[in-house]
Amino acid sequence: MFIIIGLGVVFGSILLGFTMEGGKIAALMQFTEFIIIGGAGIGSVLVANPLPVVINTVKSCIGLLKGNPYTKAKYMELMQMLYDLFMLARREGLVSLDQHVERPHDSKFFSSYPFFSHHHHGLDFLADTMKVVITGSVANQDLADMMDIDMEASHEECLKPSQIISSLGDSMPGFGIVAAVLGVVITMGAIGGPPEEIGHKVGAALVGTFIGILVAYGVFAPIAAALTIQVHAEAQYMACIKCALLSFARGDAPLTAVEFARRNIEPSSRPTFAEMESTVKNTGSSRPDAKAA
Numbered sequence: 001m002f003i004i005i006g007l008g009v010v011f012g013s014i015l016l017g018f019t020m021e022g023g024k025i026a027a028l029m030q031f032t033e034f035i036i037i038g039g040a041g042i043g044s045v046l047v048a049n050p051l052p053v054v055i056n057t058v059k060s061c062i063g064l065l066k067g068n069p070y071t072k073a074k075y076m077e078l079m080q081m082l083y084d085l086f087m088l089a090r091r092e093g094l095v096s097l098d099q100h101v102e103r104p105h106d107s108k109f110f111s112s113y114p115f116f117s118h119h120h121h122g123l124d125f126l127a128d129t130m131k132v133v134i135t136g137s138v139a140n141q142d143l144a145d146m147m148d149i150d151m152e153a154s155h156e157e158c159l160k161p162s163q164i165i166s167s168l169g170d171s172m173p174g175f176g177i178v179a180a181v182l183g184v185v186i187t188m189g190a191i192g193g194p195p196e197e198i199g200h201k202v203g204a205a206l207v208g209t210f211i212g213i214l215v216a217y218g219v220f221a222p223i224a225a226a227l228t229i230q231v232h233a234e235a236q237y238m239a240c241i242k243c244a245l246l247s248f249a250r251g252d253a254p255l256t257a258v259e260f261a262r263r264n265i266e267p268s269s270r271p272t273f274a275e276m277e278s279t280v281k282n283t284g285s286s287r288p289d290a291k292a293a
Contacts, residue, residue: 003064003226010218033208036179041168048167053160060161064226070233072269074115076279078237079258081113082244083280086254094134101127101134121154121234126241133249140250147242155235162227169220176212180205240264255280
């Protein structure tokens, strides 16, 4: 929602100032300039990136409309899931987790936590790590290194949409100049004609430069920044899982392991220890799926 409001403020203030100076909005409606700049931008993205990455970039941009998904409630769900999982392992043994981590997307246990079960990076990361923990064949330091490698690979993949949008924004002023130069070429061919026609063509050419600079700094740059912030938020979510798993792997109590996860959350979204303890214990003790899983 805020991204729409922000873009509305950008375009609204520019158009308002333009009309207050006596400008006519119709003079900015140079659709050929939009075609040149937009087509060149889309083409450059297609040349530089595989189609699946482009599709993922579009989905990520649309996802910004939903706002930051990593709220306090989502972190509480994560800590609840971790606590229930560790309690299940303590109560029934690590082997009891096999049925859940081997096919995590079909697990009734994980399906009880909607956000986490649909978070493919987090779910696969936890399941793959728990498989290693269950085997007991990897030292804690090696397990930490293994998780860092996994998280780094996921982080690089998640950063691609913001990098693509940032690169596209950097190219927009150049494409705007291309459109302006083409307009000047057309203008030069019209020299000798009516002055008002030449003025119209010069104005249309300058609109190309205007569009390129506007979308570069008013649209693509802030969208790229918003995507980067969202990637960092996901990295924090993944770090919570990592710290909890490391704590559990070295034998800490479930509540202690979840506390390690809580400490990774930034203060603005972090629940207090009392809130976390009350939620995981009271909710966990009454979950039929946690008892019967």
